Amino acid sequence: MIKNISNLQAKLQELIITQKNLPTQGHVADYIPALAEVSPKLMGISVATIDGNVIGAGDYQIPFSIQSISKVFGLVMAMNRIGDDLWQRVNMEPSGQPFNSIIQLEWEKGIPRNPVINAGALLISDVLTSRFSASKLAFLSFMRSLAGDDNIYIDNHVYQSELSHGSRNAALAYLMKSFGNIDAEIPDVLSHYFTQCSISMNCQQLATSLLFLANKGIDPKTQKVICTPRDAHRVNAILSTSGMYDQSGEFAFSVGLPAKSGVGGGVIAIVPGYGVICTWSPPLNKFGNSVAGTKLVSGLAEELGLSIYH
Amino acid sequence: MIKNISNLQAKLQELIITQKNLPTQGHVADYIPALAEVSPKLMGISVATIDGNVIGAGDYQIPFSIQSISKVFGLVMAMNRIGDDLWQRVNMEPSGQPFNSIIQLEWEKGIPRNPVINAGALLISDVLTSRFSASKLAFLSFMRSLAGDDNIYIDNHVYQSELSHGSRNAALAYLMKSFGNIDAEIPDVLSHYFTQCSISMNCQQLATSLLFLANKGIDPKTQKVICTPRDAHRVNAILSTSGMYDQSGEFAFSVGLPAKSGVGGGVIAIVPGYGVICTWSPPLNKFGNSVAGTKLVSGLAEELGLSIYH
Amino acid sequence: MIKNISNLQAKLQELIITQKNLPTQGHVADYIPALAEVSPKLMGISVATIDGNVIGAGDYQIPFSIQSISKVFGLVMAMNRIGDDLWQRVNMEPSGQPFNSIIQLEWEKGIPRNPVINAGALLISDVLTSRFSASKLAFLSFMRSLAGDDNIYIDNHVYQSELSHGSRNAALAYLMKSFGNIDAEIPDVLSHYFTQCSISMNCQQLATSLLFLANKGIDPKTQKVICTPRDAHRVNAILSTSGMYDQSGEFAFSVGLPAKSGVGGGVIAIVPGYGVICTWSPPLNKFGNSVAGTKLVSGLAEELGLSIYH
């Protein structure tokens, strides 16, 4: 799709300059103080391809809080660990509701609609907490190994902030427990969840670490099997229908790539057979997705004809 | 993806035989008598490719009631007629609700979640009724011209049956009207809607007529522009996130193609850049999707590696 | 409770003067033009007692659109006509939802929560339409006979206005029909419902006509049995838990009488064993209840210690 990598590098540069010159839209997440402190001006983009190129522009090497992007990695770990049993406890349907809605969880008797809304990610945190002796360390190791970079850490300031503003996630977790769909103790589940959300990574690390999803489950850097081709397919399907919260349909409609956003301002998009795009810009729209980050992905996808819907 | 058309023909035959030998699962739609009369044993599959092949197996030349598959054609007509104004009146998000749910329509103030749930299709019927002097004839002409076949008719028996069991759709339409989102008179809107649902077509005609969605909006048979590439993309995106009712996520997860089902037992699936699959088998699962029809699409997609999520 | 009728007359006068001197709060119903034209300054109160006194103050002899107050009369007619069969088709629970909400009706499979929300009143209109050869005339006759006054009419201007703005009620009726809970044709049901809502009466007529509910079902003016003591009890119970829309709990909490309001600005309140209060003032609060009308009832009830909760 892209013939020349230096042309692509120039394109990334151009997209960043265009976006930086636009007036800032959206608002930096402020539900926890640690996120509210981040400068709204920071902006980065990185592209990693399965044939080995990794490029970027703007602040693509500055780490940020990955937040809900961590749900993608947690999902892969849980699928690897318990296989299809996972789908007895979480559905794979789009939610049609705001991302942290408790209403649907009650309607559907404690079964989350999908693994990338908060309830689903808490359920997966329960799986990981229950099945790994040290689930937080295992998670961090998984991230470092995928990125091929040990320079990835948990931001303790963010973690503490999450913990002290975690009532809504606690409500979701206790509701699932009341339906018998949580095994571990809730404080342990929340602690795992807030830990994985508090990991800091930069655009380049994220793009690199997700290449296996564009490559049928195999990390092209190491040729290691990260997951089965079927599971890579499934993750991409879930990200396509549900990855961008209650704006997933619009993102499919206008961009057309499996993607996941986080309230730290990051967005990752998978281009099956080609590579991964990661963008970052903290100000969010009302759906919780990065305004400029979404536009950067959209601009690049359109320019290069990357959409899976043609 | 498929090298040899006679191999494909043999594959279709094999899939039909396998499915026919399985015990029948699901139930033929019985909310209207006219549909309940159809034999549950009928089963067909057809594939049309953008390079001109059209093949089929089983009862692929027996016409059936296209029902909600008509929503795809109505959507294209409405986009062509009023352009982006359409998206002020209907959203493009998955619904997370059963297909004819009135709850979400009330929550969202009369704006349907997307154009392929009933409320959205009624809204589109309003657009067509209001903008065409004879919308039913225009619709039928559009279908005949896309199929390249004038031998397509409205089943009046089905139409009368729909009309006399249309209370729920009437409720949806009146609710939208109460929010100011319907222009025409409700009986006219319903009459158009039930007419387009009552069209009979066979698998071959449906597969052939939708090739433009696999070919960036251009009908490969005639080279006519049916819609813009952008709109072909958009329809495929909507079908991917919402085309299979409240089983859309699972269909993406396990099959991975833009698709639309109807309660007459038909399923169409778009393979961008390649062609269209249409299957038919009347018994439906609890979501309103054909059990065997879904399996036929799934079997073929897996065999040939057609998924857009790789 | 009240020793001296001329003291009571003076009290009514005083309440009206106090309320008239307050700045107007609330807004006259404007969902139909015919109601929006009424002067917000009009205000009346009337009290009828079971021992034969009828007094009033302010504009208590000016007729207004009774609107939802008609639901009380329709309920009595339907109970008389089909007895306990009625309660197979409508519940008697408070709704916990805005008065015309369609969400609850879907949840509860077409069974309205109670007979004094719109869905319930439409169901009762279906009962009346199906069981009386000329239900509108029967209704009007019932009203005239209860008031002992033939000078009661249907306001055709209001009726036409309701008809042309009736989409939401049509949606409710069609939804119930889709669940099999409506027998008659919807246009007939709506026509009956809008007719009974369009009756004009004044405070004195309304207070007089409802005395049977304060007197165990017997009209004290004529000694005629209007309904059984049990049904009088039941109507009062329903009005206590559900008569003031989604403000019923607050009205019980602060006033403590079975009551029903209409968007024409009328409020009736039953004082079992004593009599009936009717007030009128067109401006409504956000719940659809008359602001000043509610205060007039409240002031009188508190002054005279009328609450049933002591």
Next chain:
Amino acid sequence: MIKNISNLQAKLQELIITQKNLPTQGHVADYIPALAEVSPKLMGISVATIDGNVIGAGDYQIPFSIQSISKVFGLVMAMNRIGDDLWQRVNMEPSGQPFNSIIQLEWEKGIPRNPVINAGALLISDVLTSRFSASKLAFLSFMRSLAGDDNIYIDNHVYQSELSHGSRNAALAYLMKSFGNIDAEIPDVLSHYFTQCSISMNCQQLATSLLFLANKGIDPKTQKVICTPRDAHRVNAILSTSGMYDQSGEFAFSVGLPAKSGVGGGVIAIVPGYGVICTWSPPLNKFGNSVAGTKLVSGLAEELGLSIYH
């Protein structure tokens, strides 16, 4: 209303015998083991009058778990402590939802519909926990002083059972906290709530202790002011519209008294100006109300003409 107390005593005896001879309907609460162990055969009734009579029949002196009946007492304590500020944090409307529903709490932004559903009682537990240095002791003292009987205890077996099955209440509490409507720490709020639910009392103690609600806030045994007349009125109003969970409307319709039930099988009913009825029988109907207990109240109310709706 009742002329002769020995006639009343005979009536209670007769009601108990009639009910005991009927086949048992309903099921003993089994969501916690400690409640499931109670014999379904136990059944008692007691009546206390404001003029000083206290009688009973059946097992009216055997203590049982008061469960949600404790909400009445908590409400009175909270009104006394913080006055009308309470109504900024909890509404007074019927819920129209099952008693522990989390859906409505989300819709209404963490404001419980009323103080006698679980969410409302948890909010009141927060008020008590935050405003009393030892809220559990204060609660127990209040109960003993109202009953005039120090022989009232917390059942520690029930309390531990509640604690270990409290996920749903935890979810409700955390959800309110996420909306800023809980001040104290959730474990403290839950501990208070489960403590008050775990108090054991018998029918006679409960009937006696609630006489102030039938007597404008004054305990007739001691002439002490327990609450203002206005607050006694308000509690009775809330119990009338909301005290019997999602069967409150039906209870008003068929019985007509302010009442509160608990899943331990107790039911209390206030007869303003006369006295209090308390019944007990563990098997519950689908709404969580005692089947026989409700019938005992109903039978007595009808026999004696106690309904407030006449």
